[in-house]
Amino acid sequence: MSIAVSTNNNIFLLSTDSTSYAFGIDDRGLVRHLYWGKKIASADELEIPELTEVSTNDPVFEITPEEYPVHGGLRYKESCLKAAFADGTRELVYSFCSYDIENGDGYEELILHLRDERYEFFIDLHYKLYPDYDLMERSAEIKNQSEEPVMIEKFYSAQLHIPYDGLNFSNVHGHWGAEQQRFVQKVSYGKITIENRRGISSHNHNPYFVLDRDAAETTGEVFFGALRMSGNFSGVVEQTPYGETLVQMGLNPHDCLLELAPGQSLVSPAVICGYSDSGFETMSHNLHRFALERVMRKGLRPVLYNSWEATEFNVNSRDQIKLAEQAGELGAELFVLDDGWFGERHSTQNGLGDWYVNEGKFPNGLEELIDAVKAQGMMFGIWVEPEMVNPKSRLYQEHPDWIYHYETRVTDTSRVQYVLNVTKPEVREFIYDMLDNLLTRYDIDYIKWDANRPISQTGPQRDIWYKHIMTVYEVVTELKKKHPDVLFEACASGGGRIDYGILGIFDDFWTSDNTDAFDRLYIQDAYSRIHPIKGMRAWVTDCPNFLSGRVIPLTFRFHSAMMGSLGIGCNILKFTEEEKELSKEMIRQYKEIRPIIQEGVFYRLDNPSPNPYFLYEYLKDDSGVIFAFLPQSKVGHRGTRVRLRGLDSQALYTLRLKDGDITKSGGYLMNRGIDLKLNGDYASAVIKFEKSS
Numbered sequence: 001m002s003i004a005v006s007t008n009n010n011i012f013l014l015s016t017d018s019t020s021y022a023f024g025i026d027d028r029g030l031v032r033h034l035y036w037g038k039k040i041a042s043a044d045e046l047e048i049p050e051l052t053e054v055s056t057n058d059p060v061f062e063i064t065p066e067e068y069p070v071h072g073g074l075r076y077k078e079s080c081l082k083a084a085f086a087d088g089t090r091e092l093v094y095s096f097c098s099y100d101i102e103n104g105d106g107y108e109e110l111i112l113h114l115r116d117e118r119y120e121f122f123i124d125l126h127y128k129l130y131p132d133y134d135l136m137e138r139s140a141e142i143k144n145q146s147e148e149p150v151m152i153e154k155f156y157s158a159q160l161h162i163p164y165d166g167l168n169f170s171n172v173h174g175h176w177g178a179e180q181q182r183f184v185q186k187v188s189y190g191k192i193t194i195e196n197r198r199g200i201s202s203h204n205h206n207p208y209f210v211l212d213r214d215a216a217e218t219t220g221e222v223f224f225g226a227l228r229m230s231g232n233f234s235g236v237v238e239q240t241p242y243g244e245t246l247v248q249m250g251l252n253p254h255d256c257l258l259e260l261a262p263g264q265s266l267v268s269p270a271v272i273c274g275y276s277d278s279g280f281e282t283m284s285h286n287l288h289r290f291a292l293e294r295v296m297r298k299g300l301r302p303v304l305y306n307s308w309e310a311t312e313f314n315v316n317s318r319d320q321i322k323l324a325e326q327a328g329e330l331g332a333e334l335f336v337l338d339d340g341w342f343g344e345r346h347s348t349q350n351g352l353g354d355w356y357v358n359e360g361k362f363p364n365g366l367e368e369l370i371d372a373v374k375a376q377g378m379m380f381g382i383w384v385e386p387e388m389v390n391p392k393s394r395l396y397q398e399h400p401d402w403i404y405h406y407e408t409r410v411t412d413t414s415r416v417q418y419v420l421n422v423t424k425p426e427v428r429e430f431i432y433d434m435l436d437n438l439l440t441r442y443d444i445d446y447i448k449w450d451a452n453r454p455i456s457q458t459g460p461q462r463d464i465w466y467k468h469i470m471t472v473y474e475v476v477t478e479l480k481k482k483h484p485d486v487l488f489e490a491c492a493s494g495g496g497r498i499d500y501g502i503l504g505i506f507d508d509f510w511t512s513d514n515t516d517a518f519d520r521l522y523i524q525d526a527y528s529r530i531h532p533i534k535g536m537r538a539w540v541t542d543c544p545n546f547l548s549g550r551v552i553p554l555t556f557r558f559h560s561a562m563m564g565s566l567g568i569g570c571n572i573l574k575f576t577e578e579e580k581e582l583s584k585e586m587i588r589q590y591k592e593i594r595p596i597i598q599e600g601v602f603y604r605l606d607n608p609s610p611n612p613y614f615l616y617e618y619l620k621d622d623s624g625v626i627f628a629f630l631p632q633s634k635v636g637h638r639g640t641r642v643r644l645r646g647l648d649s650q651a652l653y654t655l656r657l658k659d660g661d662i663t664k665s666g667g668y669l670m671n672r673g674i675d676l677k678l679n680g681d682y683a684s685a686v687i688k689f690e691k692s693s
């Protein structure tokens with residue numbers, strides 16, 4: 001039993017294998033937070049403190065931690081829910097009514113029913129507990145059962161309380177080509193906000209919070225949560241003057257107004273939250289395992305070849321077939337035809353929206369390429385950007401009213417494209433039918449769904465920011481029902497849609513257009529903190545890299561990309577014999593270790609030396625892999641020591657080192673560790689190991 005209710009029925013203790021979360025209902029019907037942290041045994045030991053004002057200027061709502069503070073009364077901190085009733089009342093007054101407990105497959109769920117004291121307006125707070133993963137999903141549902149519409153100005157999923165000051169907050173910042181740049185900042189008095197207002201992208205921040213008390217990889221307390229939302233989200237961290245830190249996450253209230261019609265209800269995106277007293281590693285492990293086992297589609301991801309960097313818009317059947325033949329020979333399992341195959345798409349200037357095969361480029365139809373791909377035993381994938389249209393396209397000429405715009409303003413273009421108002425039923429139908437036809441007519445196994453600009457000029461409706469992304473989710477979900485074997489890659493100008501909202505609906509993330517193998521180490525490290533390795537698409541591309549201009553040896557480029565779901569994006573027709581042989585060998589090696597990489601446990605290892613080593617370990621059952629990178633070394637550098645984690649200390653493990661095998665105990669490898677020295681710049685090594693029988 002994960003949910004315990006105290007004997008007098010007013011305290012709820014929610015427990016997972018190692019953590020507990022508690023709140024109580026006071027005599028006014030307020031839901032008051034009591035505890036979040038390491039596991040405690042009994043709900044009966046918890047008490048609800050009496051509510052007293054510090055002073056008349058510090059009202060009780062400011063002092064007491066509420067589970068779901070609403071806008072109204074003497075509340076001045078951030079609220080989770082702000083509603084306006086038809087008669088002009090703009091405050092909620094809730095109290096607790098009852099609760100339900102439901103059991104599902106591997107989870108238990110508590111639903112608290114709250115209601116407004118005057119209006120037929122109801123709030124359900126959901127707490128879904130996954131004991132095996134030490135995770136809890138929180139969300140809220142609001143229901144309008146009155147005769148009038150209710151306008152929702154703010155709808156957050158949850159508030160969480162951490163009973164400390166001076167925490168560290170970490171997230172990522174960035175932009176196109178430089179996503180997932182981790183930052184850590186001290187929380188002090190005042191607020192920190194992370195958000196996305198662009199509707200389309202999470203290039204700049206990611207919808208999650210990590211708050212720690214000077215934690216390290218394997219030590220210290222960490223409180224975290226990831227919001228299941230790819231559209232406009234916001235998260236606020238607030239250190240109050242009353243000795244605690246609050247976090248709230250949910251739909252971004254910026255330019256957002258949702259109408260709840262009579263009889264309507266709305267469910268917020270869930271926040272997957274957890275607590276670790278053993279550092280960031282436990283956080284990542286719990287989230288990764290949850291993603292792999294409960295969110296993502298099962299099965300290993302294929303080794304992909306994508307022709308974008310090789311040909312860009314210069315696509316034609318002959319060259320793509322040559323690339324496909326070469327990709328097949330190297331060992332790729334999936335060939336993805338990127339942008340440029342449709343309409344009059346010769347550059348960013350035109351074609352988007354006209355999803356018919358360009359006859360000039362494919363005189364014998366797409367079938368010719370697909371047959372060649374399938375003849376290599378590969379799967380076939382194709383790029384689309386369904387939410388967008390170029391001004392120069394048939395679609396736009398026929399339906400100028402299908403885009404977000406204002407009649408009295410010049411419509412914004414970005415990458416020479418407009419955004420379709422996918423929330424219009426006819427536009428949604430067009431997108432669904434276009435993709436359904438494509439998938440029905442052609443033997444397609446993989447869709448790369450791109451979105452290359454932010455949304456703007458959304459018109460009079462202020463619910464678009466929410467409804468747009470929900471429509472994308474719904475269209476893909478529906479398509480998958482009809483075409484269940486097709487894999488979907490979430491791409492938005494690189495890593496613009498990486499989050500737990502899209503994960504599970506889509507299958508892979510395009511991590512970044514920055515394919516520089518060195519930059520990728522930072523991007524991948526930050527990505528790995530929250531998101532699962534299997535979802536991380538990583539390509540080997542040509543040098544000098546188109547963004548960084550860097551020239552990096554092919555082995556290092558492969559090793560960097562082998563840390564996730566491997567892809568190749570080089571112009572492989574220009575490969576030398578040596579490059580071909582090396583690529584074949586690397587792809588072969590990757591396939592051998594792929595289950596460990598994609599479905600194993602991932603460790604960010606400590607580098608105890610002053611040399612800039614990046615060290616990682618993957619472990620699955622009795623087999624493991626170490627990745628070591630040394631981007632630069634100084635003459636005379638003395639190497640590093642690699643101490644593994646997660647091994648059985650009594651068992652023996654054999655490491656396949658370059659100079660021969662060594663066998664050591666798990667205890668030795670985890671405590672003493674092995675000495676490793678790489679030489680030169682952009683040096684790297686992949687070391688396999690397994691438990692000796």
Ligand code: DGJ
Binds near residue numbers: 308338339383452
């Ligand atoms: C942006 C993506 O991130 C790239 O991989 C590529 O698909 C281009 N769009 C195509 O226009």
